[in-house]
Amino acid sequence: MPKQDANRPITDLGTLKALAHPLRMKLYRGLCVSRTATASQLADQVDEAVSLVSYHLRKLAEHGLIEEARPQSADGRERWWQPASEGVTIRGETFRDAPERAAAHLAATRLFHDQRTDMYRRYLDERSTWGPEWNSAAPDTEALLRLTPAELAELRGELIALARKYDEKGRAAEAAGDTEGRENVALHVYGFPFRV
Known part of the structure; x- marks a missing residue:
C-alpha cells in the first residue's frame, strides 16, 4: 500500500490509546525518522527484544498507524514497516466530549511531551559531541x-x-x-x- 501524504487525524479512543503506549510511540517515531525498518532494526534502536517490538508493531498496524512496506532486502523472512501517513494529528477538542476520552487525551499528551523532553535532555547531555556548527544552529x-x-x-x-x-x-x-x-x-x- 502506498504511503499517504497527509497527517492522519486521530479521532477514536482505541487508536489514541494504541499510540499512547511509551514503547509504541518510540517505535512510531523511529519509523517516521527511518521511513522503513524491520522489527529487528527498531529493537536495536529502543533496546528491547525483537518479539516484544514485533508485538507492538502489529498493534500499531491494527490501528492503521503503520503498514507493511515493500521489502528492502532479498531476505523474505524480514517484514518491513513504514508509517501509514506523514504523521498524526491529535486535537484536544476531539476528545472533550466525555471524561474518559478527555482523560485519555491528557495522558497521551503528557506522554508525548515527556518523551520530547527526554529527547531534548539527551541532546543537551550530548551537546559537546555535536560540534560548534550544530550547537550554534540549534535554536x-x-x-x-x-x-x-x-x-x-x-x-x-x-x-x-x-x-x-x-x-x-x-x-x-x-x-x-x-x-x-x-x-x-x-x-x-x-x-x-x-x-x-
Whole structure:
C-alpha cells in the first residue's frame, strides 16, 4: 500500500490509546525518522527484544498507524514497516466530549511531551559531541507574546507550513544524493496561554 501524504487525524479512543503506549510511540517515531525498518532494526534502536517490538508493531498496524512496506532486502523472512501517513494529528477538542476520552487525551499528551523532553535532555547531555556548527544552529528560544486565540492559531499554521517547507527541502536534497552533513532534527514547538 502506498504511503499517504497527509497527517492522519486521530479521532477514536482505541487508536489514541494504541499510540499512547511509551514503547509504541518510540517505535512510531523511529519509523517516521527511518521511513522503513524491520522489527529487528527498531529493537536495536529502543533496546528491547525483537518479539516484544514485533508485538507492538502489529498493534500499531491494527490501528492503521503503520503498514507493511515493500521489502528492502532479498531476505523474505524480514517484514518491513513504514508509517501509514506523514504523521498524526491529535486535537484536544476531539476528545472533550466525555471524561474518559478527555482523560485519555491528557495522558497521551503528557506522554508525548515527556518523551520530547527526554529527547531534548539527551541532546543537551550530548551537546559537546555535536560540534560548534550544530550547537550554534540549534535554536533554544522562548518568546512571550500577547495574542488572541485566532492569532495563535494563525501562528501555529505558519510554523507548521514553515517546518513542512524545510522537511520537503531536506528530503528532496537527500533523494538527490545530498547527504553530506545531514542529520535528523527534532523541532518541538509549544504555544499555550498562561497567566502570571
